[in-house]
Amino acid sequence: MARGGGRLRAALLGLLVSCWAALALDVSVGKATTIFHQNGTDVLLPCTFTACIGFENAEFTWWFNATKLYSGMVRSKNVRPVCKLCNPRVQLPEVPLHKDSREYNLSIVLLSVDFSDSGKYTCAVKNPKEKGAEHNATIALAVVVELEKVDKTLTKIIAAVVGGVIGLLVLGLLLKKLVLFGLKKRKEKNNECLVSSSGNDHTENGLPASKADQKAAPKA
Template sequence: MAADGSSARLRGRGLAAALLGLHLFSVLVALEVSVGKTTLVTALNRTRVQLPCTFTTCIGFEKLTFAWYYNTTEKLYQGFIKNKASQPKEEFRDPRVELIGTTTGKENNISISMEVDFSDAGKYTCFVKNPRENKAEANATLTLKVVSVMVPVDNTLTLIILAVVGGVVGFLILIMLIKKIVLLIRRKSQEKKECLVSSSGIDNTDNGLAGSKAEQKAPPKA
């Protein structure tokens, strides 16, 4: 009975380890989709705008499908990619939409571009499905804002911060330079003093001091 209990515990631990390994493997090869560092895109009315999207996978892809949706329901584009060596093939697209990305380069880029007006403002979702990763799915969403006039970004605060930081750094450098100059002057002054002291102890001939030539007696005549 004890042996059976030990075997059961070992099997339980083995199963737990296997499940943990499977979980870690699934995390490692997880499909990821990105729409860039910012999820807000601003565009002028009646202009063409780019909507970025890239995907990554650790084990590659085969027969991958992808799509773009407007406000999660309206399909704008759908494509199919056989493998890494193949270019995306169009299966469906809105007449205004154009695929501008490629998956044969360094990045798996499935970005699109389209001409927009005020009615196109909203959320755009990039969706990817990779059968090679056990039909893993992933998506990312960005928001499009359409404006009549592009407002310049106010960088006043940033400039002030940079100026303050630059001033502090410059002040510290100035202090270091002054310190170096002061130390150099002190060292030169100390060397000069040592030189004067050394000279006064050796050359006293002009003053008739002890050790000078004036005190030396002439040798006796033979």
């Protein structure tokens, strides 16, 4: 039983260590899986990594398909990367360093792309604090003649229709209020007429007037 319990504890410990190591450093190239970019222009290839346990002298490499494109080293989070394998077509963007953030920016700018630059770009990072374990993320670049212009005609039509419907609803509510107001005023006027007519009948043609006439008649 003791040996069985020891093996179970060792297995659980190994599983926890594996999970912790997998979560210790994370590399991301953003949510987009493919970047479409115009021929002859510069393109930013995004990459960030986070290290929960911190890092020191972390090595990073950018791969284009199976070819090493650029590599460097990040000594600490408070300094900018140092180039090890430089490339005249690759630049590091000027990005702010956040001392309180665990995220470090390893994005690169690929200058004057052409159609031959279309392919997969992988950002890989090794952290010595993780015994050289490598983490990576891949993004695709598609170089096109011209970026497609978004046709906003349908959007404008939809917006116009929605605006028209809202306008009609508001107009309908206003008309309803006006009709109800008119009916209310008409009802009040009819009530006033009924009250006035009822008073005239009692004083001129009704019983009280007849009694008054009888009292005023002279005795023979």
